Amino acid sequence: xxxxxxxxxxxxxxxxxxxxxxxxxxxxxxxxxxxxxxxxxxxxxxxxxxxxxxxxxxxxxxxx
Amino acid sequence: xxxxxxxxxxxxxxxxxxxxxxxxxxxxxxxxxxxxxxxxxxxxxxxxxxxxxxxxxxxxxxxxxxxxxxxxxxxxxxxxxxxxxxxxxxxxxxxxxxxxxxxxxxxxxxxxxxxxxxxxxxxxxxxxxxxxxxxxxxxxxxxxxxxxxxxxxxxxxxxxxxxxxxxxxxxxxxxxxxxxxxxxxxxxxxxxxxxxxxxxxxxxxxxxxxxxxxxxxxxxxxxxxxxxxxxxxxxxxxxxxxxxxxxxxxxxxxxxxxxxxxxxxxxxxxxxxxxxxxxxxxxxxxxxxxxxxxxxxxxxxxxxxxxxxxxxxxxxxxxxxxxxxxxxxxxxxxxxxxxxxxxxxxxxxxxxxxxxx
Numbered sequence: 001x002x003x004x005x006x007x008x009x010x011x012x013x014x015x016x017x018x019x020x021x022x023x024x025x026x027x028x029x030x031x032x033x034x035x036x037x038x039x040x041x042x043x044x045x046x047x048x049x050x051x052x053x054x055x056x057x058x059x060x061x062x063x064x
Numbered sequence: 065x066x067x068x069x070x071x072x073x074x075x076x077x078x079x080x081x082x083x084x085x086x087x088x089x090x091x092x093x094x095x096x097x098x099x100x101x102x103x104x105x106x107x108x109x110x111x112x113x114x115x116x117x118x119x120x121x122x123x124x125x126x127x128x129x130x131x132x133x134x135x136x137x138x139x140x141x142x143x144x145x146x147x148x149x150x151x152x153x154x155x156x157x158x159x160x161x162x163x164x165x166x167x168x169x170x171x172x173x174x175x176x177x178x179x180x181x182x183x184x185x186x187x188x189x190x191x192x193x194x195x196x197x198x199x200x201x202x203x204x205x206x207x208x209x210x211x212x213x214x215x216x217x218x219x220x221x222x223x224x225x226x227x228x229x230x231x232x233x234x235x236x237x238x239x240x241x242x243x244x245x246x247x248x249x250x251x252x253x254x255x256x257x258x259x260x261x262x263x264x265x266x267x268x269x270x271x272x273x274x275x276x277x278x279x280x281x282x283x284x285x286x287x288x289x290x291x292x293x294x295x296x297x298x299x300x301x302x303x304x305x306x307x308x309x310x311x312x313x314x315x316x317x318x319x320x321x322x323x324x325x326x327x328x329x330x331x332x333x334x335x336x337x338x339x340x341x342x343x344x345x346x347x348x349x350x351x352x353x354x355x356x357x358x359x360x361x362x363x364x365x366x367x368x369x370x371x372x373x374x375x376x377x378x379x380x381x382x383x384x385x386x387x388x389x390x391x392x393x394x395x396x397x398x399x400x401x402x403x404x405x406x407x408x409x410x411x412x413x414x415x416x417x418x419x420x421x
Binding site: 006008013015016018020021023024025026027028029032033 | 344345347351353361383387388391393394395396397398399400401409410
């Protein structure tokens, strides 16, 4: 299981935060979106803060 | 009827929409120094009736009133404070919108709170049967079963820590928008008669069941999580109205019985790839860990992704159309997209070259 973070490159809006099993990952347009994987939620949250990514809690796919 | 019995039931006369008055209970939250705002639309006939505050609840911008006269034929705004403990509002149970506006398809929030303003509680089954819209986004612990006789309801939203329960009512045939989040335990089949549905979202402890109805042709947003056991698609035109813009489709379940066959997932991929999607941020997500959600991995040729001649199948084209042409983020169990080289996971040899072409 990995913490999967996917956001839009242009405006840094987070589109997805989800725990996913090995072998399953989002399928997306790499010109539009960026995906990063983490071992822990803490690592992911640190990445979000460092890169000033923008969360929209009501719409983000958040299963954490 | 005695006040004591009324308080016990949250009503002054009888359970359900026939009650003359209802009692909303408020609990002080945080410092208790700020106000929440309740917005209810009352028909003209209710003008000059009075809403009364009891206990530690006060009304008005200055937080010093115990009564407020209703304006008929208008949205009434009640500024509610509760500095400590609890209190109630006793109000005529005849409002038709629990919303700050009169838009019956896009209502605005009827209960606005802060971290230091009161939380609201009532049994949802006691609300008026003539209710058209209900939107409660603020702090609440609303409980009770979804009322089957809300036959005029067009838009329902309840978030917060609600424990709303009961079956999705088949008779809510005017519904266009349903959103229930929190600790709800909503159950029942997805109602086939909700034929005007555009938005369905149910998260929490729900155990929604049945099939995705083919008659939900106007749907642009579907999201069901929790303990649902949705396990199929009614044959028909689930792909929907091509004139509407699709935004979101997500079906995952913490109950291993909830999930779709690979054939059903292919049906959805093919159907949704033909739709117009929102420019970016669209999502098609069936990546549920539930046992019943079948893996879409297939590395054989011929198989799901390539024909015997090595030609991409219709479902492969649909996947690429969604992800690359329509910028939809697609998540399917057992699949990882090809990177700058290779075939990813769950796809046959050569898939990556076609995907990158």
